[in-house]
Amino acid sequence: MSVTLLEVARRANVHPSTASRALSPVMSREVSEATRLKVLEAAEELGYRPNVVARGLRKGRTGTIGVVINDFQLPYNAAVLRGIEAVLDETGMMPFVTESHEDSARLERALEHLHGRRADAIIVTAVRAADEAAVVKMARLLPIVLAVRTLPNTRLATVAHDDFEGGLLAARHLVALGHRDIVELPGTGDVSSFRQRSAGFHAGLQEAGLEPASVVQPVHRLTVENGHALMRAVLARADRPPTAAFAHNDVMAAGAIDALSDAGLSCPRDISVVGYDDILLADHLAPPLTTVRLPSFHLGQLAAQLARTLLDQPDAPAPRVSLPPELVVRASCAPPPKGRGSSPGVGHGH
Amino acid sequence: MSVTLLEVARRANVHPSTASRALSPVMSREVSEATRLKVLEAAEELGYRPNVVARGLRKGRTGTIGVVINDFQLPYNAAVLRGIEAVLDETGMMPFVTESHEDSARLERALEHLHGRRADAIIVTAVRAADEAAVVKMARLLPIVLAVRTLPNTRLATVAHDDFEGGLLAARHLVALGHRDIVELPGTGDVSSFRQRSAGFHAGLQEAGLEPASVVQPVHRLTVENGHALMRAVLARADRPPTAAFAHNDVMAAGAIDALSDAGLSCPRDISVVGYDDILLADHLAPPLTTVRLPSFHLGQLAAQLARTLLDQPDAPAPRVSLPPELVVRASCAPPPKGRGSSPGVGHGH
DNA sequence: TTGTAGGCGTTATCAA
DNA sequence: TTGATAACGCCTACAA
Numbered sequence: 001m002s003v004t005l006l007e008v009a010r011r012a013n014v015h016p017s018t019a020s021r022a023l024s025p026v027m028s029r030e031v032s033e034a035t036r037l038k039v040l041e042a043a044e045e046l047g048y049r050p051n052v053v054a055r056g057l058r059k060g061r062t063g064t065i066g067v068v069i070n071d072f073q074l075p076y077n078a079a080v081l082r083g084i085e086a087v088l089d090e091t092g093m094m095p096f097v098t099e100s101h102e103d104s105a106r107l108e109r110a111l112e113h114l115h116g117r118r119a120d121a122i123i124v125t126a127v128r129a130a131d132e133a134a135v136v137k138m139a140r141l142l143p144i145v146l147a148v149r150t151l152p153n154t155r156l157a158t159v160a161h162d163d164f165e166g167g168l169l170a171a172r173h174l175v176a177l178g179h180r181d182i183v184e185l186p187g188t189g190d191v192s193s194f195r196q197r198s199a200g201f202h203a204g205l206q207e208a209g210l211e212p213a214s215v216v217q218p219v220h221r222l223t224v225e226n227g228h229a230l231m232r233a234v235l236a237r238a239d240r241p242p243t244a245a246f247a248h249n250d251v252m253a254a255g256a257i258d259a260l261s262d263a264g265l266s267c268p269r270d271i272s273v274v275g276y277d278d279i280l281l282a283d284h285l286a287p288p289l290t291t292v293r294l295p296s297f298h299l300g301q302l303a304a305q306l307a308r309t310l311l312d313q314p315d316a317p318a319p320r321v322s323l324p325p326e327l328v329v330r331a332s333c334a335p336p337p338k339g340r341g342s343s344p345g346v347g348h349g350h
Numbered sequence: 351m352s353v354t355l356l357e358v359a360r361r362a363n364v365h366p367s368t369a370s371r372a373l374s375p376v377m378s379r380e381v382s383e384a385t386r387l388k389v390l391e392a393a394e395e396l397g398y399r400p401n402v403v404a405r406g407l408r409k410g411r412t413g414t415i416g417v418v419i420n421d422f423q424l425p426y427n428a429a430v431l432r433g434i435e436a437v438l439d440e441t442g443m444m445p446f447v448t449e450s451h452e453d454s455a456r457l458e459r460a461l462e463h464l465h466g467r468r469a470d471a472i473i474v475t476a477v478r479a480a481d482e483a484a485v486v487k488m489a490r491l492l493p494i495v496l497a498v499r500t501l502p503n504t505r506l507a508t509v510a511h512d513d514f515e516g517g518l519l520a521a522r523h524l525v526a527l528g529h530r531d532i533v534e535l536p537g538t539g540d541v542s543s544f545r546q547r548s549a550g551f552h553a554g555l556q557e558a559g560l561e562p563a564s565v566v567q568p569v570h571r572l573t574v575e576n577g578h579a580l581m582r583a584v585l586a587r588a589d590r591p592p593t594a595a596f597a598h599n600d601v602m603a604a605g606a607i608d609a610l611s612d613a614g615l616s617c618p619r620d621i622s623v624v625g626y627d628d629i630l631l632a633d634h635l636a637p638p639l640t641t642v643r644l645p646s647f648h649l650g651q652l653a654a655q656l657a658r659t660l661l662d663q664p665d666a667p668a669p670r671v672s673l674p675p676e677l678v679v680r681a682s683c684a685p686p687p688k689g690r691g692s693s694p695g696v697g698h699g700h
Numbered sequence: 701t702t703g704t705a706g707g708c709g710t711t712a713t714c715a716a
Numbered sequence: 717t718t719g720a721t722a723a724c725g726c727c728t729a730c731a732a
Contacts, residue, residue, distance in 0.1 A: 001410075002465070002491060004709060015719050020711055027711090032717060052467045053412060054709035056403045057724050060351070064467075072431045073630060078422035085422075085449060094463060097447050099435060113444060115352070116399045117414075141352060224634070254634040280423060284574070284604040286636030354725060365703050370727060377728090382701060404725035407708050703732075709724105716719075 003046045012042040019043075023050070056118060065307050066114030066122040067097045068107060074222075074251065075279035076296045080125055080147065083300020091308070093120075100126045102221050108134045115141055121307040123147055129190040143310035147303035148294070150192045150320075157310060157318035159303040163196035164203070166292040166325035170246045170274040171204020173290070173327055177334065178341035179244040179272065181213035185230040185256055187248040188218040194248050197276065201246055213242040222248060227255025228262075235263050243271055243336035250275035250282050250291055257286070257332070268334035278328050288330035295323050353396045362392035369393075373400070406468060415657050416464030416472040417447045418457060424572075424601065425629035426646045430475055430497065433650020441658070443470075450476045452571055458484045465491055471657040473497055479540040493660035497653035498644070500542045500670075507660060507668035509653040513546035514553070516642040516675035520596045520624040521554020523640070523677055527684065528691035529594040529622065531563035535580040535606055537598040538568040544598050547626065551596055563592040572598060577605025578612075585613050593621055593686035600625035600632050600641055607636070607682070618684035628678050638680035645673050 009019035014035055021027040022039035031039075042048075056062035065088060069077045084095050096119055100107035107126060111134060114122050121143040127135060132151050138144060139156055146158045174182050184201055187194035205211060216233050219226040227247055235241050247253035253275030257267045267273050267287060275282065275291035282289045302321055310316065335341060359369035364385055371377040372389035381389075392398075406412035415438060419427045434445050446469055450457035457476060461484060464472050471493040477485060482501050488494060489506055496508045524532050534551055537544030555561060566583050569576040577597055585591055597603035603625030607617045617623050617637055625632065625641035632639045652671055660666065685691060 005711095006709075016709090017711075017720080018718055020709095021718090024711085030717070035717085049462060049466045051407075051709050053403055053406045054724090055711075057401075057407050057708090057726090058710045058712080060724075062403060072422075072428040072435075073425075075423075075425065075428075075630075078425075078428065081422045082449070092463075094446065094448070094467065096444065098444070099432070112399060113442075117402045117444065118352075224631070251631070254631055258634065280425075281574070281601070281604055281631060281635070284608065284636065285631065285634050286638075288636075355727095356725080366725090367704080367727075368702060371702090374727085380701070385701085401725050404708090405727075407710090407724090408726045408728085410708075701732105704730085706727105706729095708726090712721100712723090714719105714721080716717105 002051070003048045004051070005048070008039065008043045008046055008048045011046060012038045014039060061120055061311075062118045063093045064096050064117065064119045065093055065304065066111075066117070066119035067095045068100050068110045068114070068122065068124045068126050069097060070102055070126040071099055075281075076277045076294055077125065078280075079296030080300035080303075083297040083302075084123060084304040085300075086297075087301050087304035087308070093308075102126070102128070104128065104130045104134070107131050111135070111138045120311055121145065123303045123307055125149065125303075127151060129192070143307060143314060145303050145307045145310065147299055148193065148296075152192060155318055157306055158320040159299055159306055160193070160321070161295060161299065161323040161325055163193045163325070164200035166276065166294075167197035167200025167202075167246070168204045169200075169325060169327040170276070170292055171201045172207070173329070173333065174244045174246065174272060174274060175204065175208045175210070177244075177272065177336070179336050180208075180210055180341050181240075181242040181336075182210065182244045182246065183213050183216070183234050183242045185216065185227060185234075185245055185247040185252055186218040187222050188220050194218070197248055219252075222252045224251055224255035224258070227252030228259045229255075231256035231259035232262075235259065235265075241265070241271060243340045244273070244333070245271060246274045248276055250277045250279045250289055253289055253291070253332070254285055268332050270337060272333035272336070274333060282328075283330060287332045290330045290333045291328050293326040293328050295326075298323060352401070353398045354401070355398070358389065358393045358396055358398050361396060362388045364389060411470055411661075412468045413443045414446050414467065414469045415443055415654065416461075416467070416469035417445045418450050418460045418464070418472065418474045418476050419447060420452055420476040421449055425631075426627045426644055427475065428630075429646030430650035430653075433647040433652075434473060434654040435650075436647075437651050437654035437658070443658075452476070452478070454478065454480050454484070457481050461485070461488045470661055471495065473653045473657055475499065475653075477501060477542075479542070493657060493664060495653050495657045495660065497649055498543065498646075502542060505668055507656055508670040509649055509656055510543070510671070511645060511649065511673040511675055513543045513675070514550035516626060516644075517547035517550025517552075517596070518554045519550075519675060519677040520626070520642055521551045522557070523679070523683065524594045524596065524622060524624060525554065525558045525560070527594075527622065527686070529686050530558075530560055530691050531590075531592040531686075532560065532594045532596065533563050533566070533584050533592045535566065535577060535584075535595055535597040535602055536568040537572050538570050544568070547598055569602075572602045574601055574605035574608070577602030578609045579605075581606035581609035582612075585609065585615075591615065591621060593690045594623070594683070595621060596624045598626055600627045600629045600639055603639055603641070603682070604635055618682050620687060622683035622686070624683060632678075633680060637682045640680045640683040641678050643676040643678050645676075648673060
């Protein structure tokens with residue numbers, strides 16, 4: 001098996017506890033320089049790697065942060081994870097990542113799993129309203145940080161961004177281009193971000209005295225397929241199609257644009273589309289996607305920093321951090337076809 | 351702190367070892383039904399979660415598989431991870447994922463980190479030739495499975511796919527369309543997959559009596575930016591531009607297509623582009639990308655299964671699994687402009 | 701069927 | 717400055 005501290009101690013002719021001290025950055029000050037070097041040399045020669053599992057058992061800290069994400073496949077999650085990793089790296093900690101697949105039972109299992117492995121804290125980016133009880137319960141056992149999605153009724157530490165503002169930006173952009181028949185391709189309201197995006201979007205329409213051109217059933221999973229299906233439903237239902245659409249994420253927007261092609265329509269000529277997230281390659285889609293940028297990497301960083309803080313101050317008040325969204329204008333939005341909108345920039349009357 | 355087995359035992363009025371047996375699926379047969387139920391009930395009431403860290407220390411197994419990937423951001427890695435997770439889930443194991451960022455020092459640290467945390471086995475998808483010594487050394491300490499990328503000179507367990515065949519498919523496709531001036535936008539040869547893709551590509555050209563139209567410096571990281579830079583270099587250098595390009599991954603292909611637009615050229619009208627991987631949204635790029643599909647999810651599954659097998663049979667011979675690639679034809683390839691190629695399908699003479 | 705005892709590798713506390 | 721000891725929580729021979 002692997003080299004243990006005992007073997008290092010023997011080779012250096014010291015007691016295991018001395019070896020332990022010599023190898024500990026903080027305790028090594030209590031050890032004579034000579035023996036410290038002896039131990040270090042022995043450890044080096046034997047290729048000693050401390051057993052973090054044993055250490056975790058003894059110290060009650062595993063140096064591990066659990067992370068519950070939705071789905072590795074969703075591009076913005078990758079950026080969140082990188083942010084988390086960037087911060088944890090600095091202190092030799094490691095993330096322990098699990099997927100919940102937008103499923104409450106799986107999320108609960110993930111939490112228990114991470115607790116069972118004695119993660120020091122858990123970052124959850126995939127929470128939905130239905131998970132509140134499970135998350136709050138777990139929060140009594142170890143620090144929990146919500147990232148990206150929030151639970152507004154709780155007092156949990158949270159790192160999110162202003163989804164309301166994001167929805168507002170999207171709506172205003174379309175209104176300013178002259179659109180008056182705008183639909184929303186929404187995610188379900190049990191996710192805080194979608195609820196807020198929706199609220200902001202509606203507020204933006206209302207400012208201009210508009211209502212959604214038609215309403216479709218929100219979807220549970222924001223996939224390419226569902227984006228396609230929602231847009232198909234919009235086109236099938238309305239007497240005449242809308243001139244613009246706001247999709248709750250970029251992947252759905254891609255699906256929606258697909259559905260337009262299938263119907264012989266073109267984006268942005270016939271229908272403009274705004275996405276959300278600004279995923280990698282959003283600028284390489286056909287057409288390059290106008291979208292609201294979710295500062296994923298930064299959110300991940302902040303979440304990890306917060307988790308670390310909570311470790312050392314378990315009773316500190318749990319902060320709520322919010323970052324601003326940003327509209328990224330590309331080619332998927334244009335003024336509406338002739339005769340279908342108000343003149344650009346003048347759509348705000350009642 | 352958390353509920354321990356001791357507390358469960360006390361509440362059920364049994365000895366801790368009895369409680370342990372009652373809760374163990376395999377040992378619970380040695381326990382009377384009555385006490386078994388008593389213990390289960392006590393555990394349930396207290397919300398007992400076994401401490402996997404302690405268990406790992408005792409059993410020498412942590413139920414954890416380390417995974418070293420390149421970069422969360424690269425879309426195909428997401429699929430590999432999902433495959434791994436899908437398999438590990440069945441047995442309550444968990445992946446422990448780290449990034450190496452195409453950096454040997456980081457990869458070595460990642461391996462040591464995972465070993466220190468006593469992962470039961472490690473799956474490496476990010477290996478490069480320069481990492482051979484570190485990986486082989488680590489393989490003496492715990493089972494290692496190479497996935498996606500291989501180390502041909504070693505006897506390590508491997509789950510890859512046939513990159514040579516993939517490169518061959520790409521070249522043949524372009525040749526069959528009538529192209530004769532074809533360039534490669536390659537990754538560096540220190541990664542087995544890129545080396546093989548390159549070899550297959552050249553073999554495909556050779557079949558048709560062709561040579562690469564021009565040669566660019568392989569890149570270390572296969573990013574959008576590097577794809578853009580390589581294509582720019584190609585356009586700058588050649589007397590006349592090639593009519594087709596084979597990029598070693600989809601992300602680079604996207605960058606290359608960008609560079610074409612910047613130069614006032616169009617894909618596929620002026621230059622056809624073949625990518626590699628078939629990432630999510632590859633079919634939504636502009637234009638939808640013809641590419642060689644890397645069976646990422648399946649590779650992940652097989653790697654995880656292999657890792658599990660190796661756990662139980664540490665001395666079993668290390669197999670090498672290979673999956674076939676598949677060419678996915680979309681819109682980014684077309685016959686060359688008039689006067690620039692052989693007639694389609696007739697380019698095989700010498 | 702249940703209890704006893706010992707130890708997995710490490711570190712904190714106490715004594716020398 | 718170093719050594720001895722105990723304990724973190726769990727599991728498993730072995731004994732009863």
